[in-house]
Amino acid sequence: MVTNLPPEAKAKFAKYQEARTPEEKLQALQEFLSVVPKHKGTENLVRWIRRRMAELREEIEEKKRSKQRGRGPSFFIPREGAAQIVLIGYTKSGKSTLMKTLTNAKVVISDIPYATKTPVPGIFVYNDIQFQLIDTPSIVPDEDVKINRRVIGLARNADGIIMTIDLSQDPVAQFTSLRDILEKEGIIITRPSGRVEIVKSSGVNNIKFVFMGELVNAGPEDVKKLLESYKIYRAEIKIIGKVTLEDVENALMGINIYKPTIVIGTKKDLDVKGDNCRRLIEAVGNMAPVMCVSEKEYFSDDLGRYLTDLLELIRIYTKPPNGKISEKPLIIKRGTTVIEIAKILHEDLYKGFQYAKIWGPSAKYPGMRVGKDHVVEDGDIIEIHAKNI
Numbered sequence: 001m002v003t004n005l006p007p008e009a010k011a012k013f014a015k016y017q018e019a020r021t022p023e024e025k026l027q028a029l030q031e032f033l034s035v036v037p038k039h040k041g042t043e044n045l046v047r048w049i050r051r052r053m054a055e056l057r058e059e060i061e062e063k064k065r066s067k068q069r070g071r072g073p074s075f076f077i078p079r080e081g082a083a084q085i086v087l088i089g090y091t092k093s094g095k096s097t098l099m100k101t102l103t104n105a106k107v108v109i110s111d112i113p114y115a116t117k118t119p120v121p122g123i124f125v126y127n128d129i130q131f132q133l134i135d136t137p138s139i140v141p142d143e144d145v146k147i148n149r150r151v152i153g154l155a156r157n158a159d160g161i162i163m164t165i166d167l168s169q170d171p172v173a174q175f176t177s178l179r180d181i182l183e184k185e186g187i188i189i190t191r192p193s194g195r196v197e198i199v200k201s202s203g204v205n206n207i208k209f210v211f212m213g214e215l216v217n218a219g220p221e222d223v224k225k226l227l228e229s230y231k232i233y234r235a236e237i238k239i240i241g242k243v244t245l246e247d248v249e250n251a252l253m254g255i256n257i258y259k260p261t262i263v264i265g266t267k268k269d270l271d272v273k274g275d276n277c278r279r280l281i282e283a284v285g286n287m288a289p290v291m292c293v294s295e296k297e298y299f300s301d302d303l304g305r306y307l308t309d310l311l312e313l314i315r316i317y318t319k320p321p322n323g324k325i326s327e328k329p330l331i332i333k334r335g336t337t338v339i340e341i342a343k344i345l346h347e348d349l350y351k352g353f354q355y356a357k358i359w360g361p362s363a364k365y366p367g368m369r370v371g372k373d374h375v376v377e378d379g380d381i382i383e384i385h386a387k388n389i
């Protein structure tokens with residue numbers, strides 16, 4: 001989609017990526033936009049740039065306002081627990097009711113539309129896993145209003161989405177229009193067959209690959225060349241599933257990002273014959289898992305299981321050398337490497353990392369010695385050896 005940008009545009013994009021403050025980012029995007037050729041192939045990119053610029057302008061405004069009020073922007077919710085999931089839906093689709101039932105959050109529930117005015121986080125616990133759910137103001141249909149952009153901004157920064165659909169209204173119209181709104185903003189709710197994660201690193205120039213799939217139309221050298229054309233010389237690239245060079249470029253630019261999504265039909269008690277639930281399931285098809293619930297019956301175990309599977313969360317257990325295995329698991333994303341675990345556990349383990357020993361599914365034999373790029377699996381026990389510890 002974004003292939004063949006002229007070198008000048010790539011250089012400007014690199015400048016945008018280096019920019020630190022919203023003001024610098026906005027300026028850099030403006031310059032990037034002015035050199036992006038405008039044709040069919042860049043339509044999505046141009047739309048994405050304009051959106052991002054609007055978001056940045058609002059961020060700058062918000063910063064000014066919060067300085068006057070003396071507190072931080074109210075639309076940023078720091079991540080807690082294993083994953084952050086944003087609720088998205090039209091008004092009175094039962095988002096706040098769902099929050100109240102599943103979490104400890106103090107939310108406003110009302111028959112008056114648009115009762116929720118600001119995002120409210122709460123923790124939903126399933127099998128020792130803490131999911132941070134965020135209640136949000138409702139999406140306003142058919143309008144390009146600020147609140148929609150801000151809620152979608154929340155979703156962009158989250159790990160996943162719960163889409164609420166009111167089963168007492170036309171479920172298909174709600175689902176299709178919400179999916180379209182997200183798609184226009186570059187958020188895809190269906191898992192692509194392959195995807196790429198790019199983490200920029202510091203230190204020596206080095207592009208490192210972690211393969212959990214394959215590159216289909218290119219080799220690692222082509223990827224390196226592509227990254228270098230965007231002035232990226234230090235990064236770790238995870239290839240998951242079947243991935244094309246174009247996928248790498250999209251991931252690099254942060255366009256069309258996949259957000260694992262669960263669709264929840266609410267107010268099942270008002271859908272007496274279950275027709276609307278069936279219509280919703282049919283309309284969603286293989287795009288995402290669907291559940292139909294009511295405030296009396298939330299099937300929270302099913303929801304927990306769906307979230308765990310969809311977000312590809314796994315458990316691992318840690319142990320110090322010659323010590324005991326931790327009782328509680330550490331919940332991480334599938335594909336996490338040993339050095340990433342060291343970083344989560346302790347700065348010293350990360351900085352002084354030497355090697356790790358693994359027992360469990362990812363070890364060829366018990367106590368196998370591995371390096372920092374080893375990818376762990378569900379149920380592994382890991383013992384990290386670091387200097388000076």
Ligand SMILES: Nc1nc2c(ncn2[C@@H]2O[C@H](COP(=O)(O)OP(=O)(O)OP(=O)(O)O)[C@@H](O)[C@H]2O)c(=O)[nH]1
Pocket residue numbers: 089090091092093094095096097098108109110111112113114115116136137138266267268269270293294295296
């Ligand atoms: N019958 C029935 N009513 C429900 C159910 N869930 C929520 N409601 C009602 O639907 C109305 C709206 O619910 P909320 O949870 O406030 O909806 P929301 O999506 O948060 O909506 P806003 O934040 O106001 O935009 C309230 O009057 C709820 O009591 C349900 O399962 N069954």
Ligand SMILES: [Mg+2]
Pocket residue numbers: 095096097108109115116135136
């Ligand atoms: Mg609400």
